[in-house]
Amino acid sequence: MSAYSLRGLNWFNALSAGAKAVEGLPASLKVADGFLGEQAVRFIAVVADPDNRFVRARHGEVGLLEGWGLAKAVDEVITADQDKPQKRALIAIVDVPSQAYGRREEALGIHQALAGAADSYARARLAGHAVIGLLVGKAMSGAFLAHGYQANRLIALRDPGVMVHAMGKASAARVTLRSVEELEALAASVPPMAYDIDSYASLGLLWETLSVEQIEQPSANDLARVAECLTLAIGDVAAKGRDLSGRLGATNRTASSQVRQLLRAQW
């Protein structure tokens, strides 16, 4: 097994077969312009670059180059499609183990680089681009905030390796002064603390979950199912609008709606 995940790369290659690769970006970004059916899309993935200039970002982490590079890849689309009635959709293929943890990263303002990425995805949404996040592996913390979490619709593949969380288990245990075992026990009864995709789905943040045959290297069937689902998601955005309100409403996220209602009443 590789020291890093290849899922993002494999799904990117499968989905973007026949698409035109976009140049001029860091090697850790895979970006291509193609089609899903009739719909023009830009596929974007963050992948491991073992030769990354920044040593703390060699396993697919979202670091300085990745954050600003994502921003650039998305900004190009916003600018190019500015006056077009039909906007390209953005498909963020998400397999990101974490943000980059390092001295260089903090010193050079990795928070600002990740803000650049989140900013561009959010502006793309506001400009009328459908932004779809496809979770094929880990979607962790700051890395996910920069790449995927600004999507209009989130789709996750059903697999134990598909996980959303705010922090890796070891660090989360240290910060909350618990053992990893205690953390896991709590996660089993507190859905927002869990690492598995079913618990995450119960929070209402996913638009769809899909089972596939071969998560690591998609089969032809897998590819067809996922492509169809992406197309449906793009259509759903066109029908229902560009904001993130579709994420509210789940039983396990009741307070988020209640707070908004009360704020509105007292505003």
Next chain:
Amino acid sequence: MTDSAELLHKHSFVELGARQRAKALLDAGTFRELLDPFQRVMSPWLSRQGVVPQADDGVIIAKGSIDGLPVVIGAIEGAFQGGSLGEVGGAKLAGALELAAEDNRNGIPTRAVLLLETGGVRLQEANLGLAAIADVHAAIVDLRQYQPVIGVVAGSVGCFGGMSIAAGLCSYLLVTQEARLGLNGPQVIEQEAGLEEYDSRDRPFIWSLTGGEQRFATGLVDRYAEDDVAQIRQQVSALLKQGLPAQQRSTQAELFLQRLARLDAGPQIEPSVVRDLYQGERS
């Protein structure tokens, strides 16, 4: 004024709690809190984990005016759970920013000021905190189309995690010397990357990289103020009057990529290298 007289006239902002900070910034008599503690909208997740919840969940939302301009303040209480954002506190911030954007679409020019003392996601509510922070990001970018969003990191908690990204999205940032601004908390970097990479107990080292003075010297924030209520209030007011910046910091990908391309990423980094790279002419 003599030194001692000056000290007597200074009022520390850092020592104030979130509610007092919001009051101190707003025009006298205009502070109105939304979802105040008496309404007891608390975290539904903490008590089952043996953590005592707080009646405001550590986030204060207040409407009022600053020098006559309509503002909403979102202030995070660093003293409660390290200023971490859970479902309720996160929804208060996101919801307030969403309503401010809606105001602007209806012709009401509401601005936002965020007082950020936060470690980021509250790990006891992990994925709901993360989701709320994504909503906060979305709402800042939305509101920023109409009015400036001003972030203040005064200290002493600093601003970390997903909320440091929120800070990066603000139109303007103001810090004091006490402030720290960075994505990853020192403990977590040490845990993930080792002591040699990042010594979480070496405070001068940490401030030299992520402290307010360094962030100002490298142009990653806009204003640097003393820990003094009057100074901070005056600076926030000036930023509000400045209106939207010519270009938001977080939309400058090309510039930052060019700067990073010039860096020799081989040797471990020094604060002076960042100053030269980002703000050569000013350091």
